[in-house]
Amino acid sequence: MTGQALGRVVATERRPNTPHQFHFWTAVTSPVGIGTIVRVDGEHPVDGQLPKIYGAVIEGFSYSDLVSPMHDVLGHDGEPSSAGFAPTERTEIRLYTAAVLRMIPEEPLQPVPMGSVFLADENDVAVALRMDSYLRDGASTGIPIGIYHAGGTDAPIYLDADFLVGPEAAHLNITGVSGLATKTSAVEWLLSSLFTHFPKEKGTIAAVAFNVKGPDLCYLDQPGRIEPADEAMYEKMRVPAKPFDNVRYYAAYDAGGYNLNTLRSNDALLHNVQPLTWGLREVLQYAEVLLNKDDVDAKADAVIDFIRDKIAGREFRDERLARRRYKVDSFAELDEWFRDVLAMLEEANSESYRTHHVATIRKVRNRLTNIALRCAGLVTAEGTVSDLPFGSFEDRGVYVVDVALLEEDAQDLIFTRIVSKLREHLERRNLGVDHVVVFVDELNKYAATEGPETYVRKMLLDIAERGRYLGLVLFGAQQFRSQVHRRVVGNSGTSLFGRMDADELAAPGYAVLSQAIKTKLSTLEKGQLMVRHPHFTQPVFIRFPRPAVMQGREGVELFPQAAEVSLDAAVTRSLRVLDPSISLEWVKQQIALREDDEVIQARNATVLAHPRDVKAFFASRMRPLAPVRAEAPKQRPVSIKLPVGDDPYGF
Amino acid sequence: MALPQPGPDAASRAALRFIQRILPGVDAVEAGPLSDPAFPRTDPPQLSAAPTLDGSRMRAETVQGEPEARFAAFLDGTQSVRIVARHGGVPIVLGIVAAGVRARVDRRLIAWTGSAPRVERRLYLPFAYAPALSFEGDATFGVVDTTDAALGELPSRHPAALLESAIKSVRRDRERLESALAEAWCAACDEPICIDGGIASNPRVASSALAVGVVKTHNTIHADGPDLELVLGLAQGERTTPFRIESGGRAQVTSWYLRLRDNRGHDATWGLVRIEACATVTTAEEVDRISRWVLAEGAPLALPDGRWDKMSYGVRNSEEFLRAIA
Numbered sequence: 016m017t018g019q020a021l022g023r024v025v026a027t028e029r030r031p032n033t034p035h036q037f038h039f040w041t042a043v044t045s046p047v048g049i050g051t052i053v054r055v056d057g058e059h060p061v062d063g064q065l066p067k068i069y070g071a072v073i074e075g076f077s078y079s080d081l082v083s084p085m086h087d088v089l090g091h092d093g094e095p096s097s098a099g100f101a102p103t104e105r106t107e108i109r110l111y112t113a114a115v116l117r118m119i120p121e122e123p124l125q126p127v128p129m130g131s132v133f134l135a136d137e138n139d140v141a142v143a144l145r146m147d148s149y150l151r152d153g154a155s156t157g158i159p160i161g162i163y164h165a166g167g168t169d170a171p172i173y174l175d176a177d178f179l180v181g182p183e184a185a186h187l188n189i190t191g192v193s194g195l196a197t198k199t200s201a202v203e204w205l206l207s208s209l210f211t212h213f214p215k216e217k218g219t220i221a222a223v224a225f226n227v228k229g230p231d232l233c234y235l236d237q238p239g240r241i242e243p244a245d246e247a248m249y250e251k252m253r254v255p256a257k258p259f260d261n262v263r264y265y266a267a268y269d270a271g272g273y274n275l276n277t278l279r280s281n282d283a284l285l286h287n288v289q290p291l292t293w294g295l296r297e298v299l300q301y302a303e304v305l306l307n308k309d310d311v312d313a314k315a316d317a318v319i320d321f322i323r324d325k326i327a328g329r330e331f332r333d334e335r336l337a338r339r340r341y342k343v344d345s346f347a348e349l350d351e352w353f354r355d356v357l358a359m360l361e362e363a364n365s366e367s368y369r370t371h372h373v374a375t376i377r378k379v380r381n382r383l384t385n386i387a388l389r390c391a392g393l394v395t396a397e398g399t400v401s402d403l404p405f406g407s408f409e410d411r412g413v414y415v416v417d418v419a420l421l422e423e424d425a426q427d428l429i430f431t432r433i434v435s436k437l438r439e440h441l442e443r444r445n446l447g448v449d450h451v452v453v454f455v456d457e458l459n460k461y462a463a464t465e466g467p468e469t470y471v472r473k474m475l476l477d478i479a480e481r482g483r484y485l486g487l488v489l490f491g492a493q494q495f496r497s498q499v500h501r502r503v504v505g506n507s508g509t510s511l512f513g514r515m516d517a518d519e520l521a522a523p524g525y526a527v528l529s530q531a532i533k534t535k536l537s538t539l540e541k542g543q544l545m546v547r548h549p550h551f552t553q554p555v556f557i558r559f560p561r562p563a564v565m566q567g568r569e570g571v572e573l574f575p576q577a578a579e580v581s582l583d584a585a586v587t588r589s590l591r592v593l594d595p596s597i598s599l600e601w602v603k604q605q606i607a608l609r610e611d612d613e614v615i616q617a618r619n620a621t622v623l624a625h626p627r628d629v630k631a632f633f634a635s636r637m638r639p640l641a642p643v644r645a646e647a648p649k650q651r652p653v654s655i656k657l658p659v660g661d662d663p664y665g666f
Numbered sequence: 667m668a669l670p671q672p673g674p675d676a677a678s679r680a681a682l683r684f685i686q687r688i689l690p691g692v693d694a695v696e697a698g699p700l701s702d703p704a705f706p707r708t709d710p711p712q713l714s715a716a717p718t719l720d721g722s723r724m725r726a727e728t729v730q731g732e733p734e735a736r737f738a739a740f741l742d743g744t745q746s747v748r749i750v751a752r753h754g755g756v757p758i759v760l761g762i763v764a765a766g767v768r769a770r771v772d773r774r775l776i777a778w779t780g781s782a783p784r785v786e787r788r789l790y791l792p793f794a795y796a797p798a799l800s801f802e803g804d805a806t807f808g809v810v811d812t813t814d815a816a817l818g819e820l821p822s823r824h825p826a827a828l829l830e831s832a833i834k835s836v837r838r839d840r841e842r843l844e845s846a847l848a849e850a851w852c853a854a855c856d857e858p859i860c861i862d863g864g865i866a867s868n869p870r871v872a873s874s875a876l877a878v879g880v881v882k883t884h885n886t887i888h889a890d891g892p893d894l895e896l897v898l899g900l901a902q903g904e905r906t907t908p909f910r911i912e913s914g915g916r917a918q919v920t921s922w923y924l925r926l927r928d929n930r931g932h933d934a935t936w937g938l939v940r941i942e943a944c945a946t947v948t949t950a951e952e953v954d955r956i957s958r959w960v961l962a963e964g965a966p967l968a969l970p971d972g973r974w975d976k977m978s979y980g981v982r983n984s985e986e987f988l989r990a991i992a
Contacts, residue, residue, distance in 0.1 A: 080986065082970040090967035101965040102735030103979050104773045106986070 021045045021166075022111070022132035024055055034115065037070060037127035041109045046166035047072060049531045050545075050556035052135040052143050053113060057128040064120050068127050069135065069143030070113030071553040073529040079105040112529075114553045116143040140170035145550040149175040156217070159208050159252035160511075160546055161557030171252050172557050174509055176213060178549045180220065180450050184508030185483030188458075190496035191513025195541050198492040199231045201511055202454055203562035205490075209452070210411045211254045218449030218486075219410035223403070223437065225430060226417040227456045230567035233279040234574070235413055236262040236287065237565035245560035256563040259413045265291040265403060266417040267393035267425065272615045273585035274577075276392055277417040281574035285592050290622060291416065294398030295345050296328045297432065298386055304431045304470045305386050305424050318371050318379040326352060335359050345398035346387040353380040390425040397612070399619040405436050408447030430461070431470050434478065434487075441485040450486035453478065458493040462503045472500065479506040497522035512536055512545040512554075528554070582611055586618045593621065594629035605634055613637055677787060678750045681760045681807055685751055685789070688801050692751045692758070716888040716909040719920065719948050724893040726904045729924070730954045733962035737878070738857035739769045739778055740980030743844040744988040745836050749829070750789075753799055757829050759790040761810075761836035764992035765843035767851055767859070768984045775983045781850040784843045785992045790832035795823055810835050841867055852876050858959065862981045865919060865942045872917035872944060878956055879919075879942035882976040884935045888921065898934040900925035903961065908953050911942070920947045924957050926964055927975050937975045 022041035026032040037055065041047050049072055057066035081087055087105075091097045115127065119142070133139075140163055141147050149156045150173060157173030164170075178184040187205070189198050206222050213220050226232040238258050241249075249256040264287055266277035274280070279288055302319055303311065311319070325331060326349070331341040336355040343349050356368050356376060366373050387394050403414055416433060418426045434453060440446035455461060455475070462475040478489045479502060491507070493499050497519060504510070515536040519525075525533065532554065536545060542561065545554045565573070580588070587602045606614045617636035626632035685692050718724055743765035751758040766783030768775040777783060787807050793800040794813035803809035812831045813820055821831040844861070845868040851859045852874035865871045865879035888909060889897045897906055900923060908922040919942045927937030943956055963978035971982050 080983075086967050086969035089969070090965045097965070101979075102737075102773065102962055103770060103775060103966060103983070105966050105979070106775065106983055 018133050018136065020131035021047060021134055022053070024127060024129045024132060025110070026126075026129065032127040034118070034124045034126055036073075036112060036114055037068070038110060038112050039132045041111065041132070043107055043109055045109065046134065047075075047109070047111060048165070049073065049075060049535045050554075051165040052116065052140055052163065052555070054133045054135050054139045054143070055127060055130045056133065057130045059128065061123065061125065062120060066125075066128060066130075067119045068130075069116040069118075069139060070127075071116055071143075071555065072111045073114045073553070074112040074531045076110040076112075077107060078110075079107045081105065116552050117145060134166045134168060135170075136168055137170040140168065140172070144172065144555065146173050146175075148550070149173070149177070155212075156214055158205075158212050159254060160205060161544060161559035162248050162251060163555060163557050169251065172546065172555055174546075174548050175550055176209075176217060178508045179209070180213070180217070180452070180488050181483035181486060183483075184549050186479060186489045186491070186507040187509040187511065188496065188499075188504050188507035189490070189492045189511040189513065189544075190494065190515070190519075191511075191539075192516050193494050195514055197513035197539075197541060197544070199456065200542070200562050200566075201513070201544060201559055202490055202492060203232075203235065203564055204559050206413065206452065206454075207259070207562065208252065208254050210259075213450075219447075220450040220452065221408045221410065221412045221414065221448040222452040222454060223414045223416065223433065224454040225456070226415055226419050227426070228419050230278040230419075230571045231456075232415050232454075233264070233277070233417065233567060234284075234565035234570035235259045235415060237284075237570060237574075239561065239563055239565045239569070241561045241563055245563075248558070248560040249563070252560075256560070258564040259411075261409055261412040262287060262415060263404075263412065264288040264415045264417060267291045267390075267421060267429075269420075269579070270391040271579075271582075272392060272395070272611075273582050273589075273618065274579050276420045278419065278571060278576045279417065279574070280577040282577060282588060282591075284574055285588065290401045290589075290619065291393060291403075291429065292395045292399050292401045292619060293393060293432070294395055294400050295343065295349055296398075297400060297402070298390070298394050298428065299323045299327050299383075301428055301432045301435070301470070302383065302386070304428050305389065306382055311382075314372065314375045315379050315382070318375055319383075321369070321371065322349070322379070322383075335363075346384060346394065347397060350380070350384050353384075386424075389422060390428060393421065393425045393429065395616075395619065397616045397619075399616065399623060401619065401623050403433060403436070404447070405440050406445055406447055408451070410448055412448075427469070427471050430455070431474055434474050438478070438482075438485060438487055441487050450488060452488045452490050454490040454492070456492045458491040458499045458503060459495050462491070462500045464498050464500050476500060476502050479503045495519050497524050508549050510547040512539075512547075513543070514539040582606070582614060586614060589618055589622055590629055590633060593625060597629065601630070605637070608640060609637055677762060678748050678760055681750045681787070681789060684804070684807050685758060689753060689798060692753050694751050695749050695757075710885065712886050713890045713894060714886050714888055715890040715893065716911050716921070718907045718909045720907070722907070724889060724896055724909070725907045726896055726900055727907065727950065727954075729903050729905055729957040729961060731958050733964070734958050735962040736858055736959045737770065737860040737963065737980065738855065739767050739851060739859040740775070740862070740978065740984050741765070741767045741844060741848055741851065741859055742862040742981050742984035742988065743840045744985055744992060745840040746992065747833055747836050753796050755823075755825055756792060756796045756799065757825055757832070758799070759812075759829065759832040759836075760787065760807075761790050761832065761839065762787050762992050763836060763840040763843055764988040765840065765847050766984055766988050766991075767847050768980060768987060770980065775980060775987075777987065778851070780854045781847055783988065783991060784847065785988075786839060786843065788836075788839065790835050792821070792828050792831070794820060795828070810839070845871060848877055860960070860963065860978060860980060862977075862984070865944075866911065866913070866916040869917040872919050872942075873946075875944055875946065877944065878959065880960060880976075880978065880981070881940040881942065882973055884938065884940070888940070889923075897923045897938070900938065902926070902928040902937070905953065905957050908948070910945070918945045919943065920945050920953075922953055922957075924960060926961060929975075932975070939976050 022039040024037055024039045051072045053070055055068040156176040158176050159171050160174050161172055162169050163172050191197050224232050236258050264279055266275045269276040326343050336359055341352050343352050360373050418429050437451050461471045478487055496504055517537055520533045543558050545556050547554050583602050587599045590597045617633055620636045621633045682694055746762040748760045749757045750760045764785040767778035769778040788810050789807055790810045790812050791799040792813040793811040812835050821827045848861055848871040858876045861879045864881050865877045871877045902925050905924040906922045908920050911921045912918045921942045923940050925938055929936040966979045968974040968977040968979050968982035971977055
């Protein structure tokens with residue numbers, strides 16, 4: 016091995032070395048710091064082999080030959096400024112404690128011997144972190160996560176795809192304080208890296224990202240500004256510094272039903288933004304998500320099951336009801352059915368309908384129809400469905416679901432349904448890709464340790480515990496890891512830590528970290544992370560490049576959110592994406608005499624269908640207007656002139 | 667600070683093994699190092715007036731100018747004496763002597779690369795009283811006959827006298843190492859070196875303008891009568907007029923007393939050093955200049971060494987260094 020020794024292993028009776036930890040000193044000017052990876056070359060062979068020990072520095076000490084600080088005070092007459100004039104600097108030691116990463120040979124496991132300490136070079140880092148086992152030529156499953164830097168060493172750090180995406184282990188959790196643009200940036204960068212380096216033999220992969228706040232994920236297809244240092248990192252890790260090629264956005268409408276409820280509503284970016292709208296069937300499958308447990312007792316549950324099984328989306332006949340035959344595909348139609356049932360019961364002076372008590376029916380009606388109001392914009396009364404392309408997901412595609420501006424109920428519903436659908440399709444192996452990374456920020460909120468049991472949390476726990484067998488991988492982020500459910504973070508094979516809050520670091524979960532590591536964690540810069548991965552026996556500090564995508568703040572300035580517009584303008588905006596020749600005047604003419612609901616339905620159907628002749632299709636989706644009858648010309652009234660005579664007031 | 671040593675150290679054990687190979691019946695002695703390596707004192711306290719260079723009465727002078735750090739290196743030696751075994755009533759003494767130069771580079775002290783620090787481990791044996799002990803040393807342990815006629819009068823058979831003669835031999839060996847290193851510095855370098863102790867034992871060193879000896883012990887005070895009062899009454903930053911020291915077998919040097927620290931609340935010799943320089947140093951300017959160099963070494967303090975009032979940090983650093991390698 017090359018390089019000059021930068022330290023010597025030392026051990027005393029009071030501070031001995033062990034198989035898992037050793038101490039060494041260095042020159043005051045050495046580039047060693049907390050997190051630095053070093054190599055110890057043993058001097059006496061074990062089983063004929065000179066041992067090599069790799070370690071990561073976890074603690075550092077510095078002291079001089081002073082016995083008491085008072086001696087220094089006396090030496091400088093109590094004047095700190097005079098210390099600089101002393102002709103000699105006191106002898107000072109830099110003593111470090113390192114945790115063993117790996118020993119070669121690995122058996123017999125012995126305490127770390129005395130020896131020279133060297134700064135680990137790139138090869139050493141690969142060996143120390145056991146990356147050599149998955150970076151083999153032709154069979155590499157390494158996914159670059161960042162660059163480890165110490166002294167003159169810049170070594171790429173790789174995660175093992177088998178332990179990041181499955182099947183050995185899976186999931187990634189990232190934690191750190193807000194506002195440093197680290198968590199989201201790290202995930203954006205890691206997705207780029209994953210898409211670039213995910214081994215072909217492991218199949219295809221896509222990502223579904225939930226944008227839960229601000230414009231963070233709204234510009235993944237737009238190029239961002241990166242510095243030369245970032246470019247160098249991209250080059251070293253062989254990841255192209257460019258935005259994602261294949262991104263599709265999904266956003267619900269606002270309560271009005273015609274403006275997309277997303278910050279990515281600028282006309283220039285609408286080409287890959289699709290509305291996310293669900294009808295009765297989609298919502299009923301996950302109605303429990305939105306219904307309070309206290310509301311949905313067994314009786315109410317039975318009514319909902321009845322509706323789900325017998326009514327929604329099916330032909331339903333009941334001679335006692337006013338219409339007798341029903342085809343309930345929307346909330347509006349469901350409400351008509353409810354009305355007829357309740358009217359029938361009232362008329363018949365009966366208290367139950369098919370064993371369901373009238374009070375329960377009223378309650379369920381109230382709760383279900385309320386969903387359409389609470390999730391207005393997402394849930395369409397007429398039942399139009401515009402959804403993620405389950406079944407035709409594309410390899411290396413990113414599907415961003417923007418829920419940032421939605422109410423909490425709608426967020427929960429979207430979240431639960433999409434992830435459940437992903438799971439269903441992955442189980443059936445018909446999603447379109449073999450693996451899906453689901454990125455969820457704010458796990459504090461969705462999978463909190465405390466608080467009521469929610470469907471979202473149950474579903475996240477399910478992914479965390481069983482997702483890796485399916486290829487469903489959770490990339491979760493949060494500010495306070497200690498407040499996320501233990502089973503979610505515990506099942507996360509890989510953990511990333513950005514700058515941490517001191518209060519958070521005081522949580523019991525961080526007790527395994529040394530005080531120096533905690534100090535470093537609390538002072539990490541933007542772009543720095545601590546990585547824990549199953550192959551790494553100790554945390555590793557890395558630096559990752561700025562993602563090559565436009566950052567939210569910049570995107571908002573360059574592509575400001577479209578103002579809320581009138582119905583005709585909103586329809587024009589939607590249809591123009593499909594047919595640029597469509598003008599506001601044309602739309603105005605088409606919808607002038609229409610009800611808003613009818614126009615929205617036609618717009619939704621058109622957007623969903625992507626027809627070749629957009630104008631014709633849109634027009635055809637509205638009821639034809641009754642022809643205007645030609646009215647006979649009205650006769651002008653003629654005044655009756657009477658003979659005036661001698662009447663002075665006559666005409 | 668030296669930690670208490672409960673038993674023989676590694677060097678003592680090695681020495682014992684060495685002796686037991688030659689004399690299987692030798693008795694091991696469980697003893698730590700002698701607490702005061704200067705024991706027994708060879709120089710009883712005495713007054714020995716020396717003539718001033720200009721022939722006038724000794725005067726106290728304030729050192730002119732600000733302290734200036736000019737020493738490029740510090741030289742010191744150490745000795746460690748242990749009784750590791752006895753053969754009959756004859757103590758078998760292990761002496762470890764070391765000397766080294768610490769060069770000051772960018773305000774930091776490092777081992778001088780011009781001549782490596784020297785460490786010698788020897789067994790000091792009175793061949794005359796124990797013929798069985800007259801064996802030869804090896805690469806690890808040399809053997810010194812403390813009853814060699816060349817060393818002077820044959821010591822008494824009394825064990826304490828034998829120990830004393832061994833210690834004298836050890837001290838001689840230390841001085842030899844120091845002297846050799848000082849000579850090497852003066853031959854190779856052109857910047858001044860601060861030597862712990864006197865410089866008169868080596869004529870080449872004593873005649874070099876680069877060598878400055880700082881004597882911390884005052885068993886012999888080179889003043890008497892009113893001059894003695896003047897020496898002991900020097901205030902901080904004051905020196906005496908220079909005087910000449912010329913003793914038998916030693917080179918002639920210029921010397922003067924200098925008070926490094928205010929001794930109020932302490933004894934009369936607290937903070938008092940005697941400086942030795944080559945005999946060509948005669949003028950007040952030259953004496954002041956060297957005094958300024960010595961005064962500049964007042965910080966950092968040599969604490970926790972008990973002699974910190976007189977010892978420069980560089981000398982303490984040399985001692986610590988030698989303790990570590992010896």
